Amino acid sequence: MKSYLYLLLYFVALVTCVARYRSFKQLRYKLFVPLLVAIVLYEYSYMRKWLFINNSTLWSANIEITMEYVFYCFFIVSSFRSPKERQGFSIAAWAIFIFTIIDILFIQGIARLCNIAIVLQYALLIVMVCRFFYGQLKMFDGEASLLRHPDFWVNTGLLFFSLSEFLFFSAFSLAYTPSRYFSILFDVITAVANITLYSCLIIAFLCHPRSRKLSLS
């Protein structure tokens, strides 16, 4: 039931994204389409239990989380105006990406979740989102409302998503123990994180004005 709801949420986000695709002027928004397709396919495969290897899907979760991390890093970094900032955050993002591969291959192993790397990924995303907000504070010119700003909604969703999952992944070692409370916590946190992120993404897509076809007749 829970997986169906998530799948529905991702699907709605994908449909909204496709519907507004023509109004996207920036590449970072256009790339949401392949990302959301991948997420929908991942969730569907998870529901169908196609991803289970040795009774675990953690290997695929590693790939899915890292893919999201790479995408959102690219998304936020490309919104920065200062080349110095872009360069600095790109270096940090690449460093954490390389550490993620090391974590998967050599520290935790493929069968376990690379939670050390994930915590670092979320920490960097939180810092980048806060930097984005700080930049926005300096740019307010009294014209456009924040509520009509697509980047604001994406970053807000990302901030809540990262903040809610950060501590959960810090304590992920508990997941390998038979703890009922931990699975409840997992359900609650995942629900809060996903609902917030995807609702914000849907709003961000809707913030783009609908494109109109011009006719000469």
Added chain:
Amino acid sequence: MSSTEQETIFIVAAGTAMFLLLGVFIISFMFFYQRKRIAHITEQAQLKSAFSQEILTTQIEVQEQTLNYISQELHDNIGQVLSFVKLNLGTAGTITDLQKKQQKIDSSRDLIAQVITDLRNLSKSLSFQQISQYGLVKAIEAEIDRVNTSGLLKIEMKVSGEPETLGEQRELVLFRIFQESLNNALKYAHARHLTISLIYAEESFNLTIADDGIGFSTEIAGKRNGSGLKNIESRAALIGATATLETSPGAGCTIKVNLKQYKQLQINGTN
């Protein structure tokens, strides 16, 4: 489940809740800040618009006053003298005595020479060139010489500090303030002496104009002759200066104009 695990789960749950609250705070702050900023920008635009309006009004008033002054000067002085010359020349035709006729013609020539001098003085006192060419101190000195020669008023000037340019437009405004005060002293105050003091200090410039006239109550002045005094205040405000008036019946009148931090201001602008 062990108590350590329970504690960890509790910490994760509480910590996540705190983090989410932090997120809510950040987003709320963004909205709050934007609203404040928009209010600030709107207020600034309104103030700017009001200031522009005030400047426009003052400019129109100043222009009106200058035209009035020219009109009055042409009517009361030049017009009168030329009428007298016309009369003189008209009567000269009927005089048969050549010596008397010559006297009339000479007197008419003197009057015309006076008119030419008056016109030149009027032109000089209204012209912007005098200020841009010689500066504020020299322009005031020339005006003082003109008035002292007429014998209407005895004017003294004191300059303290090292005179330096305040910017053409500022100097012109200060010169017009001086002319306005001089006009008031001659027309309304019935003053015999006028003291002008210019103080060039490190951080500020002060212009003080004090007369020994009849003075007046500032409340009455506000009702009766307020526009001239208001003009001085408005003109001072145009260049970022403040004008104050000290007077009471029988105690003369002192006008002080204070321009602070003039060295930091753009030298040729008014702001």
